[in-house]
Amino acid sequence: MNRFLLICSMMIAVAFAGTAQAADGKAIASKQCASCHKLKGPAVKTIAEVLKRKAPDLFYAGSKFNAPWLEAYIQSPTTIRPGGTVYINNITLEGDTDVVKNVPKCASKLSAGDAKAVAGYLMTLKDKSMKSGVVKLGKFSKAKAKLLMYKKNACNACHTDPKKGGGISCPTFEGIGARLNPDWMYSFIKDPKHWDPKVWMAKDDLDDTSIQLIVNYLAKQK
Amino acid sequence: MYVKNISKKLVIGLLFGAVLLVGTSAIAEAQEKAVDNYKLMCVQCHGLAGTGKGINAPALAVQPRNHTSAKDMSTLSDDNVFKAIKEGGIAVGKSNQMPAFGALMSDAEVKDLVKHLRGMCKCKGPA
Numbered sequence A: 001m002n003r004f005l006l007i008c009s010m011m012i013a014v015a016f017a018g019t020a021q022a023a024d025g026k027a028i029a030s031k032q033c034a035s036c037h038k039l040k041g042p043a044v045k046t047i048a049e050v051l052k053r054k055a056p057d058l059f060y061a062g063s064k065f066n067a068p069w070l071e072a073y074i075q076s077p078t079t080i081r082p083g084g085t086v087y088i089n090n091i092t093l094e095g096d097t098d099v100v101k102n103v104p105k106c107a108s109k110l111s112a113g114d115a116k117a118v119a120g121y122l123m124t125l126k127d128k129s130m131k132s133g134v135v136k137l138g139k140f141s142k143a144k145a146k147l148l149m150y151k152k153n154a155c156n157a158c159h160t161d162p163k164k165g166g167g168i169s170c171p172t173f174e175g176i177g178a179r180l181n182p183d184w185m186y187s188f189i190k191d192p193k194h195w196d197p198k199v200w201m202a203k204d205d206l207d208d209t210s211i212q213l214i215v216n217y218l219a220k221q222k
Numbered sequence B: 001m002y003v004k005n006i007s008k009k010l011v012i013g014l015l016f017g018a019v020l021l022v023g024t025s026a027i028a029e030a031q032e033k034a035v036d037n038y039k040l041m042c043v044q045c046h047g048l049a050g051t052g053k054g055i056n057a058p059a060l061a062v063q064p065r066n067h068t069s070a071k072d073m074s075t076l077s078d079d080n081v082f083k084a085i086k087e088g089g090i091a092v093g094k095s096n097q098m099p100a101f102g103a104l105m106s107d108a109e110v111k112d113l114v115k116h117l118r119g120m121c122k123c124k125g126p127a
Helices: A002-032 A067-073 A112-122 A142-152 A182-190 A208-219 B002-028 B034-046 B078-087 B107-121
Strands: A091-094 A097-100
Touching (some): A002 A112, A142 A208, A182 A208, B034 B107, B078 B107
Antiparallel strands (some): A091 A097
């Protein structure tokens, strides 16, 4: 009986500790992140609102990111979008050519403890309509993936591949495998507008096999 | 009398529902101005000045079209430009680096964008 009570008490304590961490994370995120990031949906639906966006939406962070990456990133952010969150806000005409200027950097520099709490909270922000376990990671033909992504669909017109180079108006593929949940990548490629109604990423008519191949390739970019 | 009242309520309810539906769909289909769609979708490659020197241009194998060139743009019909925007470069025998924007813009918006491009080149397509 005593052992049973002890186990119950420990389980309750663990549950409370989890809740406390999530609550702390929420408080820190509200204070440190919410001035730039949207922590509550829905996504904006007009271009005028997109132009006011300072940083990527985080209200579905738990569906989008891999937790270890998120925890590390908020301690020491790097540049993921070379053109900034909304590229059009950070370009200027020099002569007859557009150049990227003054891309604001994420100022987050959380301690390891705060980062763990914030990442823990952000990972609770999920889009329940996204299916999990859709992507089957495994063996795939890198050559076929590259052919599909760079010859047929020209993904590198807007995204930079670390080895191949590419455009800068969209997030880099460098480290994307560590950064993003493969199921989210699948969902975003399949229907970008579901996540951002005014996204500037074109939607290609790709079948399941093609998207699986692309996500397998991207998931390896760590 | 009772049946009459019910019918009246039903008609009012249906009318209210119809108004609500029309309103909702109008919000969902709110059309963006061509200049804003150009800013968000086209400038990344075609550039702020529309001359094909956007921030992605250096990475592209084919230089994006100069929308201000009357010489180039007047060789393209409105239907051809509409198709290129909606279905992508491949659909009109051009580069696959021009993506299909049909899923991001309505036909009416693409049509408006074609007009906007005609304003930029100050030209018309072939008769």
